[in-house]
Amino acid sequence: MNTADAAIETIHREMTAFARRARASAGRLHPELSLVSYTLLGHLEDVGGCRATDLAAHYALDKSTVSRQVSALERAGLVERRTDPQDQRVQVLHLTPAGMEILAQVTASRRVAFRERLAGWPEEDLRQFAGYLLRYNAAGGTRRVTAAAGD
C-alpha cells in the first residue's frame, strides 16, 4: 500500500471514529440547543441566510427533516423566514437577534472545550485542517448525496 492509500485508510478510520463519538455524545452538552439545531443556526450565520433546500443539501438531510427543524427553530424564535420576492416558493432563512444570541452563547461555551482539544496547534495548522475539512465536505456536499458522502 502506498502512502496515499495509507493516508486514506487513516482518514477513513479517524473520521469514522469521530462520527461514532459524535453520535454517542450528541446533545449532551447543550440541552437547550440540539446538535442539529446548533449546526443549522451555525450554517445560517456562516452564509448569512439561505434556503431550507440549501441546508438539506449541505447536511444531506431530507427536505422534510429540515422543514421540521426549521419550524421548531422558528417556534423558538431563533430564525425567521422571509419569502423571496423573486420566487414565492422560496423562504430565505435568517437568524433573529435571539438566534444570534443563543448561538453566540453556545459557541462561547463550546469553544472552551474545543480550544482545550486543539490546544497547542499552531494557527497555521488549524487553518489548514479547517481548509481540508471544507474541501472534503464540499466534494459531495452541496450537490447530490453520493456514496462517499460521509462514509
Place this chain on the structure above:
Amino acid sequence: MNTADAAIETIHREMTAFARRARASAGRLHPELSLVSYTLLGHLEDVGGCRATDLAAHYALDKSTVSRQVSALERAGLVERRTDPQDQRVQVLHLTPAGMEILAQVTASRRVAFRERLAGWPEEDLRQFAGYLLRYNAAGGTRRVTAAAGD
C-alpha cells in the same frame, strides 16, 4: 474572534456535518448494518470479545441502548453471547463468522467510497489531512466523553 478561533469554529462545524452525513449515508449504503452496529462490531473485532457494559462505557451509550443493539445483532446472527462461567450475570460477546464476514464487506466498501471522494487530492494533502485527524482524535483520548467529544 481571531483567525485561530475562526478555524476552530470551522473545524467543529465541518466535522459535525461529516458526522451527520456519515450516519445518513451509512444507513443508506448498508441498511443491514447501521453506523452504531458497525462500530460495535468493529470494537468486538478489535478487542476480541467483551461485555455489553464495556461497549456502553466505551461509546458512552446507555446500557439499555447497547442491550437492544446487541439483541438486534444477535438476531441477525452477527454476534453470539457466551455466559461467563465465572459470573452468571455476564454475557461475553463475540463476533460470529457471519459477523466477521459482514464487517469485512462493509469496511471494504466504505474504503472504496473514501477513495473516490478523496481522488484527486495531492498526496501531500492527504498525508497532512490524515495527520490532523489523528492528532485531533488523539487529543481527546480513546475515552473521555466530555464536552469536546463530538458535539
Place this chain on the structure above:
DNA sequence: CTGTTCTGGTTGCATAGTACAACTAGTAGT
C-alpha cells in the same frame, strides 16, 4: 448462613431525528 448492597442486563415508556411518499403551490419552458 442471611440480609444488604452492588453489578450486569432487560424491558417499559417517552422523545428526537430521520426518510419516504403524497401533497400543495409557485415557476419555467414549450
Place this chain on the structure above:
DNA sequence: ACTACTAGTTGTACTATGCAACCAGAACAG
C-alpha cells in the same frame, strides 16, 4: 395553456436513544 420542474409541508413509520423500574446473580458484612 400544458407540461415539467422546484420549494416546502404533512402524514406515517421506524430507529436510536435515555431514563427509570425492574430482575437475577455476586459480594460482602454481621
